[in-house]
Amino acid sequence: MVSTQPNQSPKALIVLRNVSKRYRRGLETIDVLSQVNLDIDAGEFVAFMGPSGSGKTTLLNLIGGLDVPDNGSIIIAGEEITGFSDSMLTAWRARHVGFVFQLYNLIPVLTAYQNVELPLLLTRLNKKSRKKHVETALSIVGLNDRMHHYPRQLSGGQEQRVAIARAIVSDPTFLLCDEPTGDLDRASANDILDLLQRLVSDYKKTVLMVTHDPMAAGKANAILHLDKGKLNSVSKGLATS
Amino acid sequence: MKWLPLLFANLKRKKTRSLMTLGSFIVAFFLYGLLATINDAFNQGIEIAGADRLVVRNRISLIMPLPESYKEQLKQIQGISGVTYGSWFGGVYKEERNFFPQFAIDTDTYRDMFPEYIIPDDQWKEFLKDREGCIVGKTLMNRFNWSLHDRIPIKASIYGGVWEFNICGIYSGKRKTDDTSQFWFHHKYLDERRQWGHGTVGWYYAKVDNPDNALRISETIDNRFANSPFETTTETEKSFAAGFVRQFGNIKLIIRSVGAVVFFTLILITGSNMAVSIRERTGEIAILKTLGMSRIRVLVLVLSESVLYALIGGGIGIGLAKLYTLGGDPTKGMLPLFYLSGYTIGSALTVAALVGITAGLIPAVNALNLRIADGLRRV
Ligand SMILES: Nc1ncnc2c1ncn2[C@@H]1O[C@H](COP(=O)(O)OP(=O)(O)OP(=O)(O)O)[C@@H](O)[C@H]1O
Numbered sequence: 001m002v003s004t005q006p007n008q009s010p011k012a013l014i015v016l017r018n019v020s021k022r023y024r025r026g027l028e029t030i031d032v033l034s035q036v037n038l039d040i041d042a043g044e045f046v047a048f049m050g051p052s053g054s055g056k057t058t059l060l061n062l063i064g065g066l067d068v069p070d071n072g073s074i075i076i077a078g079e080e081i082t083g084f085s086d087s088m089l090t091a092w093r094a095r096h097v098g099f100v101f102q103l104y105n106l107i108p109v110l111t112a113y114q115n116v117e118l119p120l121l122l123t124r125l126n127k128k129s130r131k132k133h134v135e136t137a138l139s140i141v142g143l144n145d146r147m148h149h150y151p152r153q154l155s156g157g158q159e160q161r162v163a164i165a166r167a168i169v170s171d172p173t174f175l176l177c178d179e180p181t182g183d184l185d186r187a188s189a190n191d192i193l194d195l196l197q198r199l200v201s202d203y204k205k206t207v208l209m210v211t212h213d214p215m216a217a218g219k220a221n222a223i224l225h226l227d228k229g230k231l232n233s234v235s236k237g238l239a240t241s
Numbered sequence: 242m243k244w245l246p247l248l249f250a251n252l253k254r255k256k257t258r259s260l261m262t263l264g265s266f267i268v269a270f271f272l273y274g275l276l277a278t279i280n281d282a283f284n285q286g287i288e289i290a291g292a293d294r295l296v297v298r299n300r301i302s303l304i305m306p307l308p309e310s311y312k313e314q315l316k317q318i319q320g321i322s323g324v325t326y327g328s329w330f331g332g333v334y335k336e337e338r339n340f341f342p343q344f345a346i347d348t349d350t351y352r353d354m355f356p357e358y359i360i361p362d363d364q365w366k367e368f369l370k371d372r373e374g375c376i377v378g379k380t381l382m383n384r385f386n387w388s389l390h391d392r393i394p395i396k397a398s399i400y401g402g403v404w405e406f407n408i409c410g411i412y413s414g415k416r417k418t419d420d421t422s423q424f425w426f427h428h429k430y431l432d433e434r435r436q437w438g439h440g441t442v443g444w445y446y447a448k449v450d451n452p453d454n455a456l457r458i459s460e461t462i463d464n465r466f467a468n469s470p471f472e473t474t475t476e477t478e479k480s481f482a483a484g485f486v487r488q489f490g491n492i493k494l495i496i497r498s499v500g501a502v503v504f505f506t507l508i509l510i511t512g513s514n515m516a517v518s519i520r521e522r523t524g525e526i527a528i529l530k531t532l533g534m535s536r537i538r539v540l541v542l543v544l545s546e547s548v549l550y551a552l553i554g555g556g557i558g559i560g561l562a563k564l565y566t567l568g569g570d571p572t573k574g575m576l577p578l579f580y581l582s583g584y585t586i587g588s589a590l591t592v593a594a595l596v597g598i599t600a601g602l603i604p605a606v607n608a609l610n611l612r613i614a615d616g617l618r619r620v
């Protein structure tokens with residue numbers, strides 16, 4: 001279940017209560033998010049839409065522990081992360097969140113394999129079990145045969161699949177994808193979206209995705225619309241039409 | 242260890258820039274190696290000088306002689322356990338540029354005075370029997386490609402004529418730093434053949450029982466010969482060597498000044514290269530932090546990268562310097578102890594690492610403080 005009302009769903013994985021975030025630019029302050037409430041159950045595939053500058057990235061960064069809100073609390077898997085110190089957040093991210101971005105995703109001087117291995121280098125896993133995990137992740141995204149290619153030797157869609165493999169390799173609690181198809185052509189975008197859908201249906205992952213593309217949003221189970229600092233549910237028919 | 246692939250991959254990013262950074266380190270540390278070797282060469286004489294040996298010379302000048310009779314008188318002085326003497330011959334082999342020191346020595350006592358020089362017994366015996374015999378240091382043998390039993394003509398600049406010597410023995414040093422570029426022959430032969438200066442010697446060496454008494458005994462010696470036609474100046478071999486080095490001016494200061502300028506420049510070059518290279522990677526560093534890399538790890542990663550440049554470049558530079566010094570003294574005789582020691586290599590690598598850390602510090606701290614949200618937005 002996905003809800004933008006503070007309805008205390010007992011099994012919600014991701015819970016936001018009265019979360020606000022404002023930025024100060026010179027004399028003026030912009031309320032990017034004001035009093036946002038959100039409940040997302042495990043196993044959901046949620047799309048966030050909204051005009052440019054409406055705060056979608058900001059919201060995702062807060063949920064992913066990349067930034068902290070000015071007010072309100074964020075509770076993930078029963079753990080309130082809002083009071084975490086910087087180093088606690090860092091460790092928490094490594095354990096719970098897989099990130100996929102639109103740009104600058106991969107380290108260009110590392111091969112696909114090495115890129116996917118990166119999050120595992122921060123764990124205690126030995127080389128052999130790292131290899132097993134990396135190969136599994138790459139086979140899920142269908143890139144086992146491109147393991148030793150460098151990012152520049154891959155297409156945009158393939159690069160993004162490597163990024164998804166890296167996001168899932170440490171088996172995180174949920175995935176955050178900020179415009180994962182923003183830079184891709186239709187066909188590659190569809191591949192990526194199918195892959196995300198498959199992660200939800202076959203691997204029981206929870207995925208939160210920001211997108212400008214109604215077609216992409218249509219693949220999600222739920223669509224949320226962000227505008228003027230407020231978050232609203234949208235019926236799927238409305239978004240895709 | 243598992244981060245090494247990322248570290249090395251980073252070096253391959255901008256090849257020209259990496260090569261230029263490495264190049265600066267190579268040049269700087271080649272220079273470091275050479276300057277340190279020259280500095281050591283000047284000071285090695287002081288380092289290895291025996292603390293229990295005194296040098297007795299004519300008070301007016303080192304080139305003025307002392308009477309041969311002083312030998313017996315020195316032996317009488319309490320605390321002195323051995324006395325030997327030598328004279329400067331001042332010849333060259335074939336031409337002027339083939340300069341090297343030749344000493345006429347007192348064959349009865351010289352070997353006991355300098356136990357750091359090793360000569361096989363049979364060679365020494367043969368030398369004692371041959372009036373025209375000589376003992377040649379290993380380095381000198383190599384320099385002129387001489388072999389045992391060669392007959393060597395030496396042009397005598399002071400005494401005139403060409404003197405021929407038979408190489409009866411080769412000496413080597415107990416320590417790597419011992420001077421093995423000398424040439425010794427019989428003082429008796431010198432006295433026999435020279436036209437003037439009979440009954441005199443160039444200097445004396447006196448061995449003292451206890452180095453603690455060196456100063457007192459030096460004074461005793463100089464007092465003993467005060468107000469005679471041949472007054473003496475006596476000092477330990479160490480301070481004699483130090484005085485010799487001082488003749489060349491303040492070499493250490495010159496070397497340090499050159500070194501400081503080079504290293505200051507090196508830090509600026511490397512520092513700005515690292516800064517540019519890290520700034521270009523702002524997005525990537527944000528990604529690494531996003532994936533859960535801690536601030537301290539980011540700091541270490543950036544510092545390691547600049548230390549890696551420093552150690553590779555510095556290592557190659559000092560290695561080239563070592564190769565260069567293996568060729569031996571480039572001045573052909575002025576710096577007989579031209580040797581790049583393991584200690585110098587070690588200190589060079591330490592200095593390299595410090596330069597690397599200093600140069601990487603600012604970019605590393607910037608990377609550490611980078612806010613992820615900004616890092617992903619920027620560029
Ligand atoms: N560090 C910051 N300092 C000041 N203002 C900021 C900062 N980060 C974001 N903003 C502002 O906050 C607002 C929301 O930005 P955000 O990136 O979350 O929007 P978005 O919905 O992701 O937009 P887009 O669809 O273009 O990616 C924008 O007006 C932006 O200029």
Ligand SMILES: [Mg+2]
Binds near residue numbers: 057058178
């Ligand atoms: Mg955005």
